[in-house]
Amino acid sequence: MPAPSLRLKRHKRTNKSWADGKQKQKKRPRKEGKINLEEDVAGDSQSLSMFEEDSVEEGSDNESDLQEHRTAGIVDADGDSDSENILEASNTDQEQELDVKSQTVAKAPASRSSFHSHLEYKLPETEVEDLLKKKWKYQWDVPAFGMPNCKWVGTGESVFWRTSGSNDFHSSPQRFFFSSLTRWILVTKNDSKVGKRWRMLRMNCLVVMNFLESWFTRPKVLILLPFKSIANRAVNSLIKLTPGAYKVNVEHMSRFSNEFGNHDDEDNVNTNELTGSVKNSNSQKSSKPPDHQALFDGNVDDKFMIGIKFTRKSIKLFSDFYSSDLIVASPLALLKKIEEAKRDKEKDVDYLSSIEVLIIDHADVIAMQNWAFLTSVLEQLNCIPSKQHGTDIMRIRKWYLDGHARFYRQTIVLGCYANPDINASFNRQCVNYQGKVKLICQYKGVLPKVSDQVRQIYQRFDADSVAEADNARLDYFVQKVFPKIKDSDEGGVMLFISSYYEYVRLRNFLKSQNASLCLLGDYAEPRDVTRMRNWFRNGEKKIMLYTERFHFYRRYKIGGVRNLIIYSLPERKEFFPEVVNMLEGADDMTCTVLFSQYDQLQLERIVGTASARRMITSEKGVFVFC
Known part of the structure; x- marks a missing residue:
């Protein structure tokens, strides 16, 4: 099947699900198409899925040419407007035409399904070689309906159609769901053909059939x-x-x-096997943010x-x-x-x-x-x-036997944000021959949620490449930031780190300096957490290392924070104001943020897309927000 652009968007009284595909009828028909990845953010921070029933808030994700090797091929979507449950939507399908930069909007041929057109395409070896090079050029864009700051972009030619689905469906949500995934065609047609084949076997009249459907x-x-x-x-x-x-x-x-x-x-406590995170009783959960x-x-x-x-x-x-x-x-x-x-x-x-x-x-x-x-x-x-x-090996499609099945697989990813890991998987492990689709949006940032009393200082450090960014970050901290901490008698210094590997390196450095240190990392034991928090709040320990993953699972309000250093920006934008607003008890509360040109994805979610671009490209290296 063609890899469609799937967006199950719960929008006021209607639901819109767009399936897109393309066909070339020249020497190399259907050269490229779309693989879809998607992200959803609920409320201010809550991650939505295609299976959830929550409202959507606007956010964004913009990927610059500078970040192409990290961000190309990811989809990011947020929305600010309130929306209704997909199951409460109108049962009336609403057809809309898409204006795709003067390209023609087409309807799916009634005589042949997109599923069969996709699977029967014979992928030549030359095209396989091109796909393995993993070079994609986004050539078209389409407005993202219901999200004024977002647009869909994709590779190759763009031809859109919509189908209302089978007569088996009696509601708009059902038709949208199955027409988007185009799995229902596969299920019903395969059921029919398999049933026919077994009937012929029982009648001892099986003949050689000229189809490879297995x-x-x-x-x-x-x-x-x-x-x-x-x-x-x-x-x-x-x-x-x-x-x-x-x-x-x-x-x-x-x-x-x-x-x-x-x-x-019995104790109303559930411990997660991997992370050691704890789910507390209902009375305790009430103190957590709604998304948590x-x-x-x-x-x-x-x-x-x-x-x-x-x-x-x-x-x-x-x-x-x-x-x-x-x-x-x-x-x-x-x-x-x-x-x-x-x-x-x-x-x-x-x-x-x-x-x-x-x-x-x-x-x-x-x-x-x-x-x-x-x-x-x-x-x-x-x-x-x-x-x-x-x-039955004789009935298996040739591209299965050739090991080309991955070039026909459709991949859909839904999440709150894009990060280098998600981008890398999309670029390297999602190679559908019809191409890719992603959603580009503009972020407004979350700085208005930060306390006005906090002075935010953003310091940019230079890195020659992504591979050198971690080393450059640690060197900058050692040379520019740590001497100020070491020479100060004031405690209450929290270092926020997004990556566990950065946490390990920073921990090892601080231990080598005999720093007064307490650790709230990814794998901290519950009994140690209580002790560390008390030490830090009472001033018995001067520095605390605090990871994003720990905050993701626990969402604690840490007391005693008087100086905050964001060693690496959080992936989830809602964590920034939550952590910064932990600052207390100082007339001149300061938050220092370290970033490089390779942190644009995280930076724009926090300060906004426009501000992030200026901060990345400016000749200045220090920026202050009050």
Whole structure:
């Protein structure tokens, strides 16, 4: 199927979902198309997904030419306007024409589905070589409806169409959902053809058929999510959106509710296996910001995997992976399966070999967990399987056998923001031959949320390359910032660090200087956290190292902060005012921020896109906001 631009946007009384594709009818038809990544930010900070039912607030993400090697190919979306639940939208489809810089708006041919046109295209080796070079040129743009500060941009030719979906759907949300993913065409047509084939087998009249419709294994859609609570919402949304005729019976729903639903232990405390984060009781959660409560309200287990099978009249949850149509999993759980298969030759993960649609939802949360888990999973997608699994090799499409399945896979990423890890995966591991689509927006910044009493000093340091940026940052701190801290008798110095690796390097340096230090890092034990906070608040320790990941999971209000140094800018823009507003007890409260030209993505989310550009390109190296 063509990799469409998917945007499930909940907009006042209507829902708009745009599917775009393109065809070339010359020497190299359909050379490029679109892979879609998307980001959503709810409220001021809350991460939304295509399965959630919350309002959307405007933000932005703009990627400059200077940042091309870090940001090309990412989609970022925010919105300020209030919106309504997708399930409460009007049942009337509203057709709109897209003005794409004088390009023609086309309708999908009724006689041939975009799904078949995409999969039947024969990818020449010369084009494969071009795709492997990973060089993409964005050539067109389209206004992002409902988001005045945003626009879609994409590679190659731009031809748009919209389809209303099948007669099986009786509501606008259902039609938008399935026409955007174009999976329903695959399900219904394959059901029909497989049924016909088996009827002919039973009648002993099977003839040689001139079609290659098969694949290595059955699973076609993979949805990667960070927590069980989000998977719970996702699966329930899929069930609601499935036409009634196909969900007469939902098997193992009770088991699913027990394993993925909300339940606390006797102490009403849930400890996350990977991070050691703690979900407290309802009375304690009330002190947390709304976005934190929404994200961590529920089962935050990050190790899960479930197969879903669709039959003519039922949906089977917890189906065997090889008989499933769709798999919902966390990157951690899939990585464990991959590692088991490497250790035990009797096991395998060949059910990942034929994935045609990959959805990575809450990418920002997955990045906070460990993005390396996800990149390891992506490397295992669309590989030649180690076993046959009862597949008729003669009916498998040639591009599967050639190892080209990844060039036909559609990838959709949803999250709050773009960062270098997400960009790198998009650029290197998402190589659909039809190209890419991303959303470009303008940020307003979050400085109005910072206390007026805080004087913000932004200091730019120079770095020759991205690879040298970390070294340049540490050198600047050692030479320009640390001497002032060392010579001062005042305590209450908090150093905020976004990266765990930066945290380790800074910790090692400060220990080498015999600094009075307390640590609130990614893997701090709960008993140590209480002790460290008391030491810092009472002045027993002079310096505190505080990581973004710790703040993401705990969202504590740290007392005793009198001097704040943002060693590296946070990825999540809402964290900046939260941390800066911890400053207390000083007449001249100061926040020092270190940044380089390679921090533009984070910087523009905080100070605004226009200000970030000026700060990056200005001859001056110091900027003050009061």
